[in-house]
Amino acid sequence: QKYDWWAYVSARPRNIAFNYIVRAA
Numbered sequence: 010q011k012y013d014w015w016a017y018v019s020a021r022p023r024n025i026a027f028n029y030i031v032r033a034a
Contacts, residue, residue: 015028015031018031
């Protein structure tokens with residue numbers, strides 16, 4: 010399920026900052 014929401018966030022340009030935090034973690 011982690012990758013499920015992660016893929017959804019990754020597809021969202023507005024969540025680029027959020028995606029960066031996830032990758033940093």
